[in-house]
Amino acid sequence: MQLVVQKCELVDISSLDHLLNIKGLEVFLDSDILPADFSGYILHVDQNGLSLSSSLNPTASPTRVDFSDEALQYRLQTSKRSEGLLKAIGLDKYSLPLTVMDATAGLGTDAYIMAAMGCEITMFEKSAVIAVLLEDGLARGQAAVDPVIRMDVGRMSLNFADAGDYLSNMHDKCAASPGSSDPTTKPDVIYLDPMFPPRQKTAKVKKDMALLQKLLPINEDIDSLLEKALGCAGKRVVLKRPGKHSKQASPKPDFQVPGKSCHFQVFLIK
Numbered sequence: 419m420q421l422v423v424q425k426c427e428l429v430d431i432s433s434l435d436h437l438l439n440i441k442g443l444e445v446f447l448d449s450d451i452l453p454a455d456f457s458g459y460i461l462h463v464d465q466n467g468l469s470l471s472s473s474l475n476p477t478a479s480p481t482r483v484d485f486s487d488e489a490l491q492y493r494l495q496t497s498k499r500s501e502g503l504l505k506a507i508g509l510d511k512y513s514l515p516l517t518v519m520d521a522t523a524g525l526g527t528d529a530y531i532m533a534a535m536g537c538e539i540t541m542f543e544k545s546a547v548i549a550v551l552l553e554d555g556l557a558r559g560q561a562a563v564d565p566v567i568r569m570d571v572g573r574m575s576l577n578f579a580d581a582g583d584y585l586s587n588m589h590d591k592c593a594a595s596p597g598s599s600d601p602t603t604k605p606d607v608i609y610l611d612p613m614f615p616p617r618q619k620t621a622k623v624k625k626d627m628a629l630l631q632k633l634l635p636i637n638e639d640i641d642s643l644l645e646k647a648l649g650c651a652g653k654r655v656v657l658k659r660p661g662k663h664s665k666q667a668s669p670k671p672d673f674q675v676p677g678k679s680c681h682f683q684v685f686l687i688k
């Protein structure tokens with residue numbers, strides 16, 4: 419993947435260095451013209467924050483994380499607790515605060531929906547480019563004019579790490595000293611929304627998801643992530659999958675909850 423940073427002259431990008439190795443990246447100014455043969459992704463930085471676009475799709479509006487986005491806020495106002503995601507995590511069954519580990523955070527939309535309903539969300543994202551977009555969105559959310567958005571975003575924290583590694587460590591610690599393991603460190607729910615291969619039949623994939631599908635590798639480790647999550651969740655594991663339902667899922671979920679163009683497999687911890 420070829421990635422360059424394009425920035426406005428007034429903006430200092432050294433704060434991105436802990437996620438992106440800026441020194442290893444080519445940085446252009448807004449006034450610069452990118453090389454004619456450039457083919458890849460452009461991380462744009464200006465006073466409004468970060469956004470990502472692809473040189474292969476120059477007319478598409480850039481992808482950014484914006485929790486104040488009107489469509490997202492409208493979705494929250496209208497769907498409330500009827501969202502399949504919220505039923506799948508058991509919001510109608512358990513009392514708050516419900517702790518959720520979002521092991522595949524992406525652009526943080528699902529995490530924000532859960533946080534807006536009062537859940538405490540710990541996110542994991544292993545792609546540096548996505549993590550930097552998400553971190554930028556969180557920073558803007560924490561400074562939002564709307565106090566409700568500030569409060570919701572305040573329930574979200576981000577780890578730039580591979581959730582599989584984190585879960586393996588957690589699993590080893592619990593196995594080494596089962597009696598002394600602190601149950602409060604186990605998240606109530608572990609949520610997995612991995613990258614699936616793009617489906618031929620899907621009519622239209624949302625713009626941001628289309629970018630992610632081009633940019634990120636498909637998760638080959640879904641089975642192992644699920645197995646580790648099942649060993650580390652307190653109450654349930656939720657796996658989001660494309661399509662209306664899975665006929666022959668393995669391991670077999672306790673039940674499935676339909677979503678709009680996806681469904682959620684729910685595994686209860688007995």
Ligand SMILES: C[S@@+](CC[C@H](N)C(=O)[O-])C[C@H]1O[C@@H](n2cnc3c(N)ncnc32)[C@H](O)[C@@H]1O
Nearest residue numbers: 522524525526527528543544545580581582611
């Ligand atoms: C389909 S997207 C998630 C979209 C997200 N639910 C949202 O609402 O924006 C999957 C994301 O999970 C990340 N990911 C995949 N495997 C991971 C892992 N083992 N640890 C952390 N992040 C992972 C990918 O980099 C990608 O950004």
